[in-house]
Amino acid sequence: MQQLTKEHFEPISVDLRQAEAIKRPSLSFWSDVWRRLKMNKVAMASMIFIVALLVCAIVIPLVTHNDYFTTDLAGKNKKPSAEHWFGTDDLGRDVFVRIWYGARISLEVGLAAAFIDLIIGVIWGGIAGFYGGRVDEIMMRIADILFAIPYLLVVILLMVVLEPGVGTIIIALTITGWIGMARIVRGQMLQLKNQEFVLAARSLGADSNRLIFKHLIPNALGPIIVTLSLTVPSAIFAESFLSFIGLGVAAPIASWGTMSNEGLPAMKYYPWRLMFPAVFISVTILAFNLFGDGLRDAVDPRLRK
Amino acid sequence: MDNRDTLIEVRNLKKFFSIGDNTLKAVNDISFEIKRGETLGVVGESGCGKSTAGRTLLRLYDATGGDVLFEGKSIMNLNNQEMKAMRRNMQMIFQDPYASLNPRMTVGDIIGEALDIHGLATGQKRKERIQELLSLVSLNPEHMNRFPHEFSGGQRQRIGIARALAVEPKFIVCDEPISALDVSVQAQVVNLLEQLQEKMGLTYMFIAHDLSMVKYISDRVAVMYLGKMVELAESDALYEKPLHPYTQALLSAIPIPDPEVERNRERIVLQGDVPSPMNPPSGCHFRTRCPKAMPECAASAPVWKEVEPGHFAACHLYN
Ligand SMILES: Nc1ncnc2c1ncn2[C@@H]1O[C@H](COP(=O)(O)OP(=O)(O)OP(=O)(O)O)[C@@H](O)[C@H]1O
Ligand code: SF4
Ligand SMILES: [Mg+2]
Secondary structure, eight states: OOOOOGGGOOOOOOOHHHHTOOOSOOOOHHHHHHHHHHHOHHHHHHHHHHHHHHHHHHHHHHHOSOOSSOOOGGGTTOOSOSSSTTOBOTTOOBHHHHHHHHHHHHHHHHHHHHHHHHHHHHHHHHHHHHHOHHHHHHHHHHHHHHHHSOHHHHHHHHHHHSOSSHHHHHHHHHHHHHHHHHHHHHHHHHHHTTSHHHHHHHHTTOOHHHIIIIIIHHHHHHHHHHHHHHHHHHHHHHHHHHHHTTOSOOTTSOOHHHHHHHHGGGTTTOTHHHHHHHHHHHHHHHHHHHHHHHHHHHHOGGGOO | OTTSOEEEEEEEEEEEEEETTEEEEEEEEEEEEEETTOEEEEEOOTTSSHHHHHHHHTTSSOOSEEEEEETTEESTTOOHHHHHHHHTTEEEEOSOTTTSSOTTSOHHHHHHHHHHHTTOOOHHHHHHHHHHHHHHTTOOGGGGGSOGGGSOHHHHHHHHHHHHHTTOOSEEEEESTTTTSOHHHHHHHHHHHHHHHHHHTOEEEEEESOHHHHHHHOSEEEEEETTEEEEEEEHHHHHHSOOSHHHHHHHHTSOOSOHHHHHHSOOOOOOSOOOOTTSOOSSSTTTTTOTTOOHHHHHSOOOEEEEETTEEEEOGGGO
């Protein structure tokens, strides 16, 4: 064995500054989320689908030479062809174009409902959670009561009072839709407001505005965005469902729900009239849900199953 | 030491939490003063109300009763504007280096927040001040655009110290600033706090549950048990001649680095667990575990009394 002498040992120089150097590139929370989301293939595919859907819903109705309302009784119930890619319906209207007008309605309803839920939910839940105590108790009881009213009843009542249409559907969906968001935000506020970094800001003299907008909301943003991304598909589904049972948008506007409704009796002979809108409803909702799931995992990796 | 003037005076401070129908007396009628430039150590088992005491005295919690005077002026009745100005005098360093920094803000913004709130510096000046503060706590000023999760526990605790120093406070409550850190890093942080105290004439209330660390850093030490203060004395006096049976028991649990003494000394082992603060024993809260308990200990609470000059205790043995 080799003899080890004192000369073999030399103290290595330690530079404290060097020891404290950070090698990893600096990543903010959101760039970290994006990095994790990119690794999730399903979520990325869903995202690409959603973006494509959005672009098509905006562009196709602008450039197509067909429209959604011109009837052509001679050419009704045509099979899919080069002229009419998705065939025609019982009034000879082009199903392909109607699908994209329907996409506009679905996305409009989904995004508008999610946006309104976001605004009301964050304000309501934020105030209740931040102030706590009696304020919280009263505000959350009101939410509970609203939540307990059967939702179809609300819709039917609204349809009686207001005229049927996209606006009415959005109102119907958001009357109770914001409660989920409010509960999430309230829970986050209650949890965050006693954290030491919030106390630290208070001991520096921060006012409520600063606490809410600089400390609480940014830290609750993850769950808020995830909830938001899952509100969109449920609103799209609700709109399709309401239109399908005849409580939705009125003719001649096309919505995927009304198209399915009209296609249903003809399912045996002209299956494309039901198939196309039904597939679009399913795939769109699936894509939004998968994207929301992926986003949730990316925002909080601990929640991954 | 006694010719130093009083910076903080706490009078009968109380903080109760209501939990359901019950009242939890987390801090129950404590009084003491802290002299300018001194370090008052506060020790006690987990849950005895040390953090609550520190937070209530900074008005981070609304006190249930009592008063706190800063330089002779009560802070309990200040309005929002006056309190905001007062906050520049009194700061806090927190227990958990992971929870005490906002994970969504850069280190520069965390430290700079104090400057923003009080309008102390903007633009280039703000950046320079932040870098100066980082250097002051021996952190690399170039790291101001990093996020807290990129730092170690000890580094994070220094960021917390820099944040507290940004407003140039006179008084800092250090709430167990080292108990979450590795032993090797604890000494660094304590030394940093001592250097800063010397350089800036700071006054500390140093909360800990480890008596040996507190002895090293404190001029005087207060011992808490179930929301009450049971003993307060100069640290030498407390360690050499503890009066309260609880303090005696705590001290006897510290190993002495001399095998001969260690082998022969008597160790007081406390019986049972700490009772629930929701439902403390009548009379002296410590009586269920006190080796010297007497009948009168159950009947009435002992009074807080100056047993020897500068040495306070609450125990029937001295009443
Ligand atoms: N916000 C609160 N609401 C209700 N009870 C609380 C609250 N904060 C603290 N308590 C209770 O008050 C008591 C004292 O808590 P405190 O955090 O002051 O103890 P501590 O001495 O700092 O303990 P530790 O050494 O674990 O930090 C505990 O029983 C705790 O459960
Ligand atoms: S008052 Fe009685 S029970 Fe309490 S510490 Fe003193 S001797 Fe023990
Ligand atoms: Mg504590």
